[in-house]
Amino acid sequence: MSKSELPVIGQDDQVACCSPMVREPLGEEDAVDLAKMFKALSDPIRLRLLSLIASYEGGEACVCDLTGPFDVSQPTISHHLKVLREAGLVGSERRGTWVYYWVLPAALARLSSLLQAPAVAEPAGAVR
Protein backbone atom coordinates (compact mmCIF):
# COMPACT_ATOMS: atom_id res chain seq x y z
CA MET A 1 0.00 0.00 0.00
CA SER A 2 1.28 3.38 -0.84
CA LYS A 3 1.88 5.46 2.18
CA SER A 4 1.85 8.69 0.25
CA GLU A 5 -1.89 8.81 -0.34
CA LEU A 6 -2.90 9.30 3.22
CA PRO A 7 -4.74 12.43 4.22
CA VAL A 8 -2.42 14.40 6.38
CA ILE A 9 -3.31 17.59 8.09
CA GLY A 10 -1.30 20.33 9.60
CA GLN A 11 1.76 19.76 7.55
CA ASP A 12 2.56 23.41 7.07
CA ASP A 13 6.05 24.15 8.01
CA GLN A 14 5.30 27.62 9.24
CA VAL A 15 6.20 26.99 12.78
CA ALA A 16 5.59 30.47 14.00
CA CYS A 17 2.35 30.68 12.12
CA CYS A 18 0.15 30.67 15.18
CA SER A 19 0.10 33.28 17.76
CA PRO A 20 -1.18 32.08 21.08
CA MET A 21 -4.87 31.31 21.02
CA VAL A 22 -5.32 33.39 24.11
CA ARG A 23 -4.64 36.56 22.17
CA GLU A 24 -7.42 36.43 19.65
CA PRO A 25 -10.34 34.10 19.08
CA LEU A 26 -9.61 31.05 17.01
CA GLY A 27 -11.25 30.83 13.62
CA GLU A 28 -13.73 28.09 13.04
CA GLU A 29 -11.67 26.17 10.49
CA ASP A 30 -8.47 26.58 12.43
CA ALA A 31 -10.25 25.14 15.41
CA VAL A 32 -11.40 22.10 13.46
CA ASP A 33 -7.90 21.54 12.14
CA LEU A 34 -6.22 21.94 15.50
CA ALA A 35 -8.79 19.82 17.29
CA LYS A 36 -7.82 16.88 15.09
CA MET A 37 -4.24 17.18 16.23
CA PHE A 38 -5.19 17.46 19.87
CA LYS A 39 -7.48 14.48 19.46
CA ALA A 40 -4.50 12.49 18.31
CA LEU A 41 -2.78 13.48 21.55
CA SER A 42 -5.78 12.65 23.71
CA ASP A 43 -4.86 9.04 24.34
CA PRO A 44 -2.24 7.96 26.88
CA ILE A 45 -0.84 5.29 24.61
CA ARG A 46 -0.44 7.72 21.74
CA LEU A 47 1.25 10.25 23.99
CA ARG A 48 3.69 7.65 25.18
CA LEU A 49 4.25 6.42 21.65
CA LEU A 50 5.09 9.90 20.50
CA SER A 51 7.41 10.45 23.41
CA LEU A 52 9.03 7.06 22.94
CA ILE A 53 9.65 7.63 19.25
CA ALA A 54 11.20 11.02 19.85
CA SER A 55 13.38 9.72 22.65
CA TYR A 56 14.83 6.93 20.55
CA GLU A 57 18.30 7.35 19.28
CA GLY A 58 18.21 9.12 15.97
CA GLY A 59 14.72 10.34 16.70
CA GLU A 60 13.06 7.38 15.08
CA ALA A 61 11.91 3.94 16.03
CA CYS A 62 10.56 0.94 14.23
CA VAL A 63 7.23 -0.57 15.18
CA CYS A 64 9.02 -3.54 16.63
CA ASP A 65 10.51 -1.22 19.24
CA LEU A 66 7.11 0.18 20.10
CA THR A 67 4.94 -2.83 20.73
CA GLY A 68 6.86 -4.13 23.71
CA PRO A 69 6.33 -1.35 26.27
CA PHE A 70 2.54 -1.51 26.04
CA ASP A 71 -0.08 -3.92 27.23
CA VAL A 72 -2.15 -3.76 24.09
CA SER A 73 -1.99 -5.88 20.99
CA GLN A 74 0.13 -5.13 17.96
CA PRO A 75 -2.84 -4.17 15.77
CA THR A 76 -3.82 -1.63 18.39
CA ILE A 77 -0.37 -0.07 18.33
CA SER A 78 -0.54 0.01 14.56
CA HIS A 79 -3.88 1.76 14.79
CA HIS A 80 -2.53 4.40 17.17
CA LEU A 81 0.45 5.02 14.95
CA LYS A 82 -1.90 5.53 12.04
CA VAL A 83 -3.85 8.11 14.03
CA LEU A 84 -0.66 9.97 14.85
CA ARG A 85 0.42 9.87 11.23
CA GLU A 86 -2.90 11.09 9.86
CA ALA A 87 -2.82 13.93 12.34
CA GLY A 88 0.49 15.01 10.86
CA LEU A 89 2.41 14.46 14.06
CA VAL A 90 4.71 11.71 12.85
CA GLY A 91 6.12 10.51 9.58
CA SER A 92 6.81 6.92 8.62
CA GLU A 93 8.70 4.92 6.08
CA ARG A 94 9.24 1.27 5.36
CA ARG A 95 12.88 0.27 5.18
CA GLY A 96 13.16 -3.34 4.25
CA THR A 97 11.46 -5.47 6.81
CA TRP A 98 10.74 -2.75 9.32
CA VAL A 99 8.64 0.38 9.31
CA TYR A 100 10.13 3.40 11.02
CA TYR A 101 8.32 6.32 12.62
CA TRP A 102 9.66 9.73 13.55
CA VAL A 103 8.18 12.86 15.06
CA LEU A 104 7.50 15.90 12.91
CA PRO A 105 8.81 18.72 15.09
CA ALA A 106 7.02 21.48 13.21
CA ALA A 107 3.65 20.07 14.18
CA LEU A 108 4.56 19.93 17.85
CA ALA A 109 5.99 23.41 17.69
CA ARG A 110 2.80 24.72 16.17
CA LEU A 111 0.72 23.35 19.00
CA SER A 112 3.21 24.46 21.57
CA SER A 113 3.19 28.06 20.43
CA LEU A 114 -0.56 28.02 20.18
CA LEU A 115 -0.86 27.09 23.81
CA GLN A 116 1.54 29.68 25.06
CA ALA A 117 -0.23 31.41 27.87
CA PRO A 118 -0.63 35.13 28.16
CA ALA A 119 2.88 35.96 28.99
CA VAL A 120 4.20 37.91 31.86
CA ALA A 121 7.05 38.90 29.69
CA GLU A 122 7.96 38.39 26.11
CA PRO A 123 9.65 35.06 25.74
CA ALA A 124 12.93 36.26 24.41
CA GLY A 125 14.42 33.73 22.10
CA ALA A 126 11.75 31.29 21.18
CA VAL A 127 13.25 28.20 19.68
CA ARG A 128 13.15 28.36 15.98
Place this chain on the structure above:
Amino acid sequence: MSKSELPVIGQDDQVACCSPMVREPLGEEDAVDLAKMFKALSDPIRLRLLSLIASYEGGEACVCDLTGPFDVSQPTISHHLKVLREAGLVGSERRGTWVYYWVLPAALARLSSLLQAPAVAEPAGAVR
Protein backbone atom coordinates in the same frame (compact mmCIF):
# COMPACT_ATOMS: atom_id res chain seq x y z
CA MET B 1 -10.76 38.14 47.90
CA SER B 2 -11.60 38.09 44.32
CA LYS B 3 -9.23 35.97 42.49
CA SER B 4 -8.71 38.66 39.94
CA GLU B 5 -4.98 38.13 39.92
CA LEU B 6 -4.14 34.69 38.81
CA PRO B 7 -0.89 33.05 39.70
CA VAL B 8 1.20 32.98 36.62
CA ILE B 9 4.15 30.75 36.66
CA GLY B 10 6.91 30.02 34.29
CA GLN B 11 5.38 31.29 31.12
CA ASP B 12 8.40 31.27 28.95
CA ASP B 13 10.50 28.30 28.22
CA GLN B 14 11.41 25.55 30.62
CA VAL B 15 8.71 25.38 33.14
CA ALA B 16 10.12 23.53 36.05
CA CYS B 17 7.51 20.82 36.08
CA CYS B 18 7.67 19.39 32.58
CA SER B 19 10.49 18.97 30.25
CA PRO B 20 9.59 18.34 26.64
CA MET B 21 8.20 14.90 26.03
CA VAL B 22 10.59 14.44 23.17
CA ARG B 23 13.51 14.27 25.56
CA GLU B 24 12.57 11.27 27.61
CA PRO B 25 9.72 8.79 27.51
CA LEU B 26 6.60 9.86 29.30
CA GLY B 27 5.64 7.92 32.38
CA GLU B 28 2.44 5.95 32.29
CA GLU B 29 0.60 8.04 34.87
CA ASP B 30 1.79 11.30 33.43
CA ALA B 31 0.49 10.18 30.08
CA VAL B 32 -2.93 9.41 31.50
CA ASP B 33 -3.07 12.77 33.20
CA LEU B 34 -1.93 14.71 30.17
CA ALA B 35 -4.19 12.81 27.83
CA LYS B 36 -7.17 14.09 29.78
CA MET B 37 -6.11 17.65 29.17
CA PHE B 38 -5.50 17.07 25.50
CA LYS B 39 -8.86 15.35 25.23
CA ALA B 40 -10.46 18.50 26.56
CA LEU B 41 -8.75 20.35 23.72
CA SER B 42 -9.77 17.82 21.11
CA ASP B 43 -13.07 19.46 20.23
CA PRO B 44 -13.31 22.50 17.95
CA ILE B 45 -15.98 24.12 20.08
CA ARG B 46 -13.94 23.73 23.24
CA LEU B 47 -10.86 25.15 21.53
CA ARG B 48 -12.81 28.17 20.40
CA LEU B 49 -14.40 28.54 23.82
CA LEU B 50 -11.02 28.58 25.46
CA SER B 51 -9.67 31.06 22.98
CA LEU B 52 -12.76 33.21 23.29
CA ILE B 53 -12.61 33.28 27.06
CA ALA B 54 -8.96 34.24 27.08
CA SER B 55 -9.46 36.93 24.48
CA TYR B 56 -12.19 38.63 26.44
CA GLU B 57 -11.34 41.78 28.25
CA GLY B 58 -10.08 40.95 31.69
CA GLY B 59 -9.42 37.41 30.58
CA GLU B 60 -12.81 36.17 31.62
CA ALA B 61 -16.24 35.83 30.14
CA CYS B 62 -19.67 34.87 31.37
CA VAL B 63 -21.57 32.02 29.81
CA CYS B 64 -23.96 34.49 28.29
CA ASP B 65 -21.07 35.82 26.21
CA LEU B 66 -20.18 32.35 25.02
CA THR B 67 -23.40 30.91 23.72
CA GLY B 68 -23.90 33.35 20.89
CA PRO B 69 -20.95 32.53 18.62
CA PHE B 70 -21.81 28.85 18.35
CA ASP B 71 -24.45 26.88 16.53
CA VAL B 72 -25.10 24.48 19.35
CA SER B 73 -27.58 24.71 22.16
CA GLN B 74 -26.81 26.39 25.44
CA PRO B 75 -26.76 23.12 27.43
CA THR B 76 -24.14 21.86 25.04
CA ILE B 77 -21.98 24.90 25.69
CA SER B 78 -22.42 24.32 29.39
CA HIS B 79 -21.30 20.75 28.92
CA HIS B 80 -18.18 21.80 27.07
CA LEU B 81 -17.33 24.34 29.73
CA LYS B 82 -17.65 21.63 32.33
CA VAL B 83 -15.22 19.45 30.39
CA LEU B 84 -12.71 22.30 30.23
CA ARG B 85 -13.12 22.95 33.94
CA GLU B 86 -12.72 19.32 34.96
CA ALA B 87 -9.59 19.14 32.86
CA GLY B 88 -8.15 21.99 34.90
CA LEU B 89 -7.91 24.34 31.96
CA VAL B 90 -10.36 26.95 33.15
CA GLY B 91 -11.75 28.18 36.43
CA SER B 92 -15.24 29.43 37.05
CA GLU B 93 -17.22 31.36 39.60
CA ARG B 94 -20.79 32.48 39.96
CA ARG B 95 -21.15 36.22 40.50
CA GLY B 96 -24.75 37.07 41.05
CA THR B 97 -26.76 36.09 38.06
CA TRP B 98 -23.90 35.18 35.82
CA VAL B 99 -21.20 32.54 35.88
CA TYR B 100 -17.77 33.63 34.75
CA TYR B 101 -15.03 31.49 33.27
CA TRP B 102 -11.34 32.25 32.93
CA VAL B 103 -8.33 30.39 31.59
CA LEU B 104 -5.77 28.89 33.94
CA PRO B 105 -2.48 29.91 32.32
CA ALA B 106 -0.36 27.43 34.23
CA ALA B 107 -2.19 24.52 32.66
CA LEU B 108 -1.68 25.85 29.16
CA ALA B 109 1.95 26.57 29.92
CA ARG B 110 2.45 23.02 31.09
CA LEU B 111 1.13 21.59 27.85
CA SER B 112 3.00 24.13 25.81
CA SER B 113 6.35 23.29 27.33
CA LEU B 114 5.62 19.61 27.08
CA LEU B 115 5.18 19.91 23.34
CA GLN B 116 8.29 21.96 22.81
CA ALA B 117 10.16 20.24 20.07
CA PRO B 118 13.89 20.02 19.84
CA ALA B 119 15.48 22.24 17.25
CA VAL B 120 13.19 22.21 14.28
CA ALA B 121 15.50 22.17 11.35
CA GLU B 122 18.92 21.11 12.30
CA PRO B 123 21.74 23.25 11.01
CA ALA B 124 24.30 21.51 8.90
CA GLY B 125 26.37 19.14 10.93
CA ALA B 126 24.01 18.75 13.80
CA VAL B 127 24.02 15.61 15.84
CA ARG B 128 21.64 13.15 14.35
Place this chain on the structure above:
DNA sequence: ACGCTGTTTCGATGTTTATCGATACAGCCT
Protein backbone atom coordinates in the same frame (compact mmCIF):
# COMPACT_ATOMS: atom_id res chain seq x y z
C1' DA C 1 -43.93 35.34 47.23
C1' DC C 2 -43.86 35.30 42.34
C1' DG C 3 -42.21 35.36 37.92
C1' DC C 4 -38.17 36.08 34.91
C1' DT C 5 -33.59 35.16 33.17
C1' DG C 6 -29.20 32.72 33.27
C1' DT C 7 -27.03 28.25 34.03
C1' DT C 8 -26.63 23.38 35.11
C1' DT C 9 -28.23 18.68 35.30
C1' DC C 10 -30.86 14.74 33.49
C1' DG C 11 -32.22 11.08 29.99
C1' DA C 12 -32.18 9.67 25.55
C1' DT C 13 -30.05 9.00 21.00
C1' DG C 14 -26.88 8.56 17.29
C1' DT C 15 -21.88 8.67 16.35
C1' DT C 16 -17.13 7.91 17.29
C1' DT C 17 -13.47 5.37 19.49
C1' DA C 18 -10.37 1.65 21.52
C1' DT C 19 -9.65 -2.84 21.40
C1' DC C 20 -9.33 -7.56 19.94
C1' DG C 21 -8.58 -11.87 16.90
C1' DA C 22 -8.28 -13.18 12.31
C1' DT C 23 -6.48 -12.25 8.13
C1' DA C 24 -3.95 -9.98 4.43
C1' DC C 25 0.22 -7.78 2.79
C1' DA C 26 5.48 -7.01 2.38
C1' DG C 27 10.10 -8.24 2.44
C1' DC C 28 13.70 -11.36 3.76
C1' DC C 29 15.57 -15.93 3.95
C1' DT C 30 16.96 -20.77 2.40
Place this chain on the structure above:
DNA sequence: AGGCTGTATCGATAAACATCGAAACAGCGT
Protein backbone atom coordinates in the same frame (compact mmCIF):
# COMPACT_ATOMS: atom_id res chain seq x y z
C1' DA D 1 8.82 -21.35 -4.62
C1' DG D 2 7.88 -21.80 0.11
C1' DG D 3 8.24 -20.52 4.76
C1' DC D 4 9.14 -16.98 8.19
C1' DT D 5 8.78 -12.48 10.52
C1' DG D 6 7.11 -7.75 10.79
C1' DT D 7 3.27 -4.63 9.94
C1' DA D 8 -1.31 -3.16 8.34
C1' DT D 9 -6.22 -3.85 7.51
C1' DC D 10 -10.77 -5.95 8.45
C1' DG D 11 -14.95 -6.93 11.10
C1' DA D 12 -17.01 -7.06 15.46
C1' DT D 13 -18.00 -5.31 20.10
C1' DA D 14 -18.25 -2.49 24.10
C1' DA D 15 -17.38 1.90 26.01
C1' DA D 16 -17.16 6.90 25.58
C1' DC D 17 -18.82 11.15 23.54
C1' DA D 18 -21.64 15.16 21.49
C1' DT D 19 -25.89 16.73 21.21
C1' DC D 20 -30.60 17.79 22.15
C1' DG D 21 -35.06 19.00 24.77
C1' DA D 22 -36.97 18.97 29.22
C1' DA D 23 -36.54 19.91 33.75
C1' DA D 24 -34.20 21.60 37.91
C1' DC D 25 -31.57 25.13 40.25
C1' DA D 26 -29.93 30.07 41.38
C1' DG D 27 -30.36 35.07 41.73
C1' DC D 28 -32.60 39.21 40.72
C1' DG D 29 -36.41 42.11 40.01
C1' DT D 30 -41.13 43.65 41.14
